[in-house]
Amino acid sequence: MLIWFLPVFLVLILIGLPVVFALLAAPFGLLVMDDQSRQLSVLYRNLYNGMDSFPLMALPFFMLAGEIMNRGGITIRLVEFSQAIMGHLRGGLAQVNILSSILFAGLSGSAVADTSALGSTLIPAMEKNGYSRRFAAAITAASSVIGPIIPPSGIMIIYAYVMGESVAALFLAGIVPGILVGVGLMVMVRLMADRYDLPKAERIVVKGQTISTTEYWVSLILVRINLAGLFYAVAAVIPGNSGGWAVYLAMLVPAHFLLMYWRRQVSHDFRIVCKKAVAPLQTPIIILGGILIGVMTPTEASAVAVAYALVVSFLVLRSMTLKDLYQVLARSALSTSAVLLLVGAAVAFKTVVSLSHAPQILTEIILGLSENPLILLFLINILLFIVGMFLDAGPAIIILGPILGPIFVELGVHPVHFAIIMSVNLTVGLATPPMGLVLFVASTVSRERVETIARAILPFLAVEILVIFLITYVPQISMTVPYLTDFIRCPPDTGYLACISPEPR
Numbered sequence: 001m002l003i004w005f006l007p008v009f010l011v012l013i014l015i016g017l018p019v020v021f022a023l024l025a026a027p028f029g030l031l032v033m034d035d036q037s038r039q040l041s042v043l044y045r046n047l048y049n050g051m052d053s054f055p056l057m058a059l060p061f062f063m064l065a066g067e068i069m070n071r072g073g074i075t076i077r078l079v080e081f082s083q084a085i086m087g088h089l090r091g092g093l094a095q096v097n098i099l100s101s102i103l104f105a106g107l108s109g110s111a112v113a114d115t116s117a118l119g120s121t122l123i124p125a126m127e128k129n130g131y132s133r134r135f136a137a138a139i140t141a142a143s144s145v146i147g148p149i150i151p152p153s154g155i156m157i158i159y160a161y162v163m164g165e166s167v168a169a170l171f172l173a174g175i176v177p178g179i180l181v182g183v184g185l186m187v188m189v190r191l192m193a194d195r196y197d198l199p200k201a202e203r204i205v206v207k208g209q210t211i212s213t214t215e216y217w218v219s220l221i222l223v224r225i226n227l228a229g230l231f232y233a234v235a236a237v238i239p240g241n242s243g244g245w246a247v248y249l250a251m252l253v254p255a256h257f258l259l260m261y262w263r264r265q266v267s268h269d270f271r272i273v274c275k276k277a278v279a280p281l282q283t284p285i286i287i288l289g290g291i292l293i294g295v296m297t298p299t300e301a302s303a304v305a306v307a308y309a310l311v312v313s314f315l316v317l318r319s320m321t322l323k324d325l326y327q328v329l330a331r332s333a334l335s336t337s338a339v340l341l342l343v344g345a346a347v348a349f350k351t352v353v354s355l356s357h358a359p360q361i362l363t364e365i366i367l368g369l370s371e372n373p374l375i376l377l378f379l380i381n382i383l384l385f386i387v388g389m390f391l392d393a394g395p396a397i398i399i400l401g402p403i404l405g406p407i408f409v410e411l412g413v414h415p416v417h418f419a420i421i422m423s424v425n426l427t428v429g430l431a432t433p434p435m436g437l438v439l440f441v442a443s444t445v446s447r448e449r450v451e452t453i454a455r456a457i458l459p460f461l462a463v464e465i466l467v468i469f470l471i472t473y474v475p476q477i478s479m480t481v482p483y484l485t486d487f488i489r490c491p492p493d494t495g496y497l498a499c500i501s502p503e504p505r
Contacts, residue, residue, distance in 0.1 A: 009349075019395050020338075023345035043348050050347025051340045054299060056161050059343075060336035061302030062152045065283070065309045066108030067332045072313030072320045074280040075117045078103045081277035084270055091198035093126045094139050094189045101143035102182045103277075105150035106284030111430050114144035115438045119445035130199040134456045137446035141431045141438045141453060142460035143185055148393065148427045150178030152287055152302065155393045155427065158343060159419050162401050166416075166489075167298040168291045172482040173420045177471050181424075184463040192459065209272045215316050219278035226285060227255035279312050292485055339394065346398030363407050373411040373504070377472050380404060381425060385465070388429015392437060396426050412504035416488060420478040424471055428464045431457060475500050 012022035028043065082099040089095050097118065104114050119140040126136035148155045151171035160167040192198060211219075228251040235247060263271060287305055290296035296304060313320040320328075370376055387396050401422065408418045430438045433454035443450045471477050479500035482488045490499040 013391070019392065020342050020345045023342075023349045023395065046348040047344045050344035053161060055167060056157065056340070056343065058152075058157050058167065058299040058302040059154055059339060060332065061299070061306050062109055062154065062157075063335055063339070064328070064332040065302065065305040066110060066113055067328045067335075068306065068309040068313055068320070068325075069107045069280060069283065070113065070117050071324055071328050072309070072317055074107065075100075075104070075121060077276050077280055079118070079121055080273050084273045089190070091189045091193040093122065093129055093131065094135075094198065095186055097122050097126070097136075097139050098143045098146075098182050098185050098189070101140075101146045102150065102179065103281065105147045105178060106152075106287075107280065109147055109150075109152040109154050111144040111147045111427065111438050112441055114147040115140055115441040116445060118144070119442055123442075123446045132456075133446055133448050134452045135196075137442040137448050137453045138456035138460065139185070139189070140445075141436075141442040142457050142464070143182070144438050144442075145427050145431050145464065146178050146181050148430075149174045149181060149424055151175065151284065152298075152305070153423070154339070155397060155423050156419070157298070158394050159397050159401060159423055161343070162347070162398050163405055163415070163419065165419055166487055169416050169482045169487040170419055170423070171288065171291065171298065172485055172487055173416050173478040174423070175481055177420060177424055177467065177478050180470070180477065181464055181467050184467050185460055188459055188463045207269055209269060209276070211272050211275055212316075212318070215279065216275065218316050219275040222278050222282055223275075224252060224255050224259065226282075227259065228252045229289075231255060279316050282312075283308060342394055343398065346395055349399060362403055366407055373408075373413065374473070376411065377408070377413070377421070378469075380408070381421070381468060381472060384422060384425040385429065385432070385468075388426045388436075389432045390435045391429075393423070393426040393430060396429075397422060410504065412502055414475065414479065414488070414500055414502060416482060417475045417479055417500065421468070421472050425468050428461070428468065431464075432461060433457075 009022050012025060013019065017025065024043075024047070079096065079100050082096040082103065083092075086092060086095045086099050100118050100122065101114050104118060108114060108117075119137070123133065123136045123140055127133050147153075151174055153171065153174055156170040156174060157167055159165065160170050189198070228248060231251040231254060232248045235251065283305055286308055287298075287301045290301045290304060291298060366376060366380075369379065384396075384400075387400065391399075404422070405415065405418055409415050413421075430436050433439060433450070436454075439450050439453055439457070442448075442453055446453070479488065483490075483496065483500055488499060
């Protein structure tokens with residue numbers, strides 16, 4: 001009887017019941033009808049236990065950091081920086097839109113926040129420069145899915161929590177796939193530029209900008225510290241180099257002189273635009289850097305990101321007031337409570353999944369289709385793509401992850417690799433008709449009908465689907481970075497390929 005929990009859940013969703021209530025109502029009704037009322041206490045105890053988790057604390061902190069950075073005027077700085085870098089290309093503002101999404105992904109990790117923040121700025125600007133409104137809304141929605149792929153990522157935190165994987169490993173595994181999605185969209189825009197006569201552009205650098213003394217010195221110091229860190233990382237791979245603070249301090253000298261050389265090659269306004277982007281772009285560096293060198297867990301890094309966002313917004317940029325902070329905290333609390341309730345309800349939902357023996361039944365069905373892992377990966381991608389059309393990424397991961405994950409691990413797919421396949425696929429679903437959430441956000445921002453945006457977004461969806469299959473069949477794309485940084489658990493003396501793509505069990 002309990003095996004009917006999934007069809008009942010889908011029916012409740014289709015009649016318009018909110019997901020969080022459907023996740024609780026379906027198992028509740030079936031447990032009562034199956035005369036297992038004693039399990040109800042376990043069901044609703046798990047609702048609380050699902051939210052009471054230290055690793056899950058990273059979610060509200062990252063959401064709060066994104067809200068602070070967005071309210072503090074960071075979006076405009078990133079857009080101006082992207083315009084200065086890529087505005088001169090054919091279809092320049094479309095390319096700027098994509099680059100801004102890549103940069104914004106390192107701050108918020110949310111596709112909805114990306115669409116809302118960047119769309120309100122770039123869609124009117126693109127329309128003013130000769131783009132159709134539906135094209136502007138489509139590229140904004142398509143590029144916003146990069147947000148949950150490049151770290152920090154809310155859905156990867158959820159996946160790691162549900163499946164017991166390393167958040168750091170998932171974060172690092174998402175870097176290359178996220179950039180690959182962005183590059184693929186840029187290539188598609190360039191291919192469309194001549195055929196659809198997209199507007200030509202020239203390098204856009206806002207004239208007459210000023211920068212405060214505090215921000216000037218902060219950006220000057222940070223960019224030298226970062227460049228010296230890059231030189232230090234390159235020097236660390238040289239045999240015989242023991243590293244240490246002395247080597248790092250020595251790297252500050254060539255970093256300073258290289259920056260002084262670059263300074264003479266560009267205009268004053270271009271330098272100011274770049275300097276104003278330095279402090280915001282430090283956020284993902286702090287998060288990933290702290291995790292990589294082992295001084296912070298992902299949860300601690302999320303709290304540090306909030307503290308850094310507050311310092312930048314209040315003391316460096318001086319773009320926020322205490323009144324603004326109250327509004328930011330209120331919005332963040334509402335968003336966080338909705339997400340945590342959803343996670344808690346989905347964890348409770350897992351109780352019925354385990355009682356119903358659904359994983360075993362579905363395992364037999366899936367393995368009965370084929371014994372070839374490559375064919376099964378193709379079929380599961382199709383399934384995830386269809387699920388993503390109708391269900392948000394978070395609930396889909398919590399419901400399907402415990403069912404599908406163990407099956408493909410048994411078939412020889414690395415757990416982190418499958419996590420990226422699932423996360424990217426369901427994230428693309430956010431921009432997929434008919435129920436893609438970012439399509440509706442883009443429609444609200446642009447005041448364009450969802451149907452017209454859905455038609456215009458199809459070429460970009462084709463690129464993202466191609467990237468999904470590349471990630472699926474070429475595990476090196478997502479697994480190399482976490483392998484090189486030693487965040488993948490492998491037995492001693494295991495080779496690279498054997499580690500990232502183990503043999504079937």
